[in-house]
């Protein structure tokens with residue numbers, strides 16, 4: 001996700017105007033305020049490369065991101081979230097999707113478009129969409145829809161906003177077909193998830209801001225809730241390739257792999273309890289970083305109620321404790337140089353200092369080779385016998401054995 005922190009306005013500026021216009025709509029029962037907002041919004045939204053629009057996130061401690069990929073907001077929904085699912089709608093009479101961080105509803109709109117194109121009309125799709133921000137959902141009502149199925153989202157969101165007494169009147173004309181159910185939850189996903197049924201979802205879209213901005217949805221404990229609600233053969237799709245997210249998913253019990261590549265050099269992440277759903281290993285360097293360096297230390301939130309800064313601070317402390325004790329320092333990408341020749345003597349001295357602290361004598365020592373040996377079998381194709389989870393867990397075990405010696 002691109003960093004647009006140099007742009008002047010964030011969505012908070014638009015939210016202020018939006019709140020006052022929706023209030024006027026409620027007081028007057030007139031649709032004109034919403035029409036006016038759908039013109040004003042153009043001063044705040046950003047056109048992405050495929051013509052669909054995004055907006056800057058609110059400012060979090062001086063950090064801001066666009067809500068979507070600047071290479072194409074709706075294209076990313078299809079490429080990174082819908083494509084990996086490969087649903088056979090004729091076999092599944094009812095598909096259940098959990099859309100976490102629903103935002104404008106682009107990911108849900110994309111999966112509905114896929115469903116309508118491929119299902120032949122015999123099956124059903126049920127979507128639970130969770131979004132914490134009322135204003136973001138209200139923005140979805142006045143943003144130009146990137147595809148026709150987004151109008152179903154507009155209808156579902158509008159009904160919810162009328163129920164919540166945020167919107168005064170129902171304006172959306174699009175009727176949602178009977179075989180499509182969209183349930184909008186306006187809440188912190190950590191709260192909503194507790195009440196969701198076990199073993200229910202065929203797919204989970206996991207689309208939070210980056211972990212540095214929103215670590216509260218990236219904790220091992222939240223991922224354990226995802227494990228509870230997903231079906232045994234369900235698939236989680238996320239744009240995130242972050243090391244703590246990937247390790248967190250593994251610690252929660254998921255197999256992980258690399259998702260489709262769009263707008264970046266490498267893909268996001270696919271996770272599933274069923275190894276057969278994982279087609280591609282994550283990149284070799286990422287496996288090693290996660291397995292043996294402090295960069296893989298995950299976010300923790302044992303009662304699903306800590307603030308973002310508490311979670312970030314706790315992780316920082318856990319990394320400090322781990323570094324040089326049970327993990328190799330991630331500084332200067334130390335783990336990636338194991339087994340390599342290096343001409344830069346200054347860098348080499350620094351790397352060896354880091355390695356000596358965890359009982360590894362040299363970049364090309366026996367211990368170094370022992371730890372990375374599972375990656376001799378690295379292949380991009382992920383199989384039951386040969387996959388990223390196996391290699392990550394084995395390298396971590398080997399490092400601990402060397403340290404204990």
Ligand SMILES: C[S@@+](CC[C@H](N)C(=O)[O-])C[C@H]1O[C@@H](n2cnc3c(N)ncnc32)[C@H](O)[C@@H]1O
Nearest residue numbers: 101102103104105106107131132133188189207
């Ligand atoms: C990257 S955007 C998601 C874009 C979205 N999937 C779409 O199709 O438009 C992240 C969204 O997560 C929401 N969010 C942040 N924290 C949340 C939380 N704890 N629970 C639910 N939603 C949250 C934000 O308000 C924001 O709309």
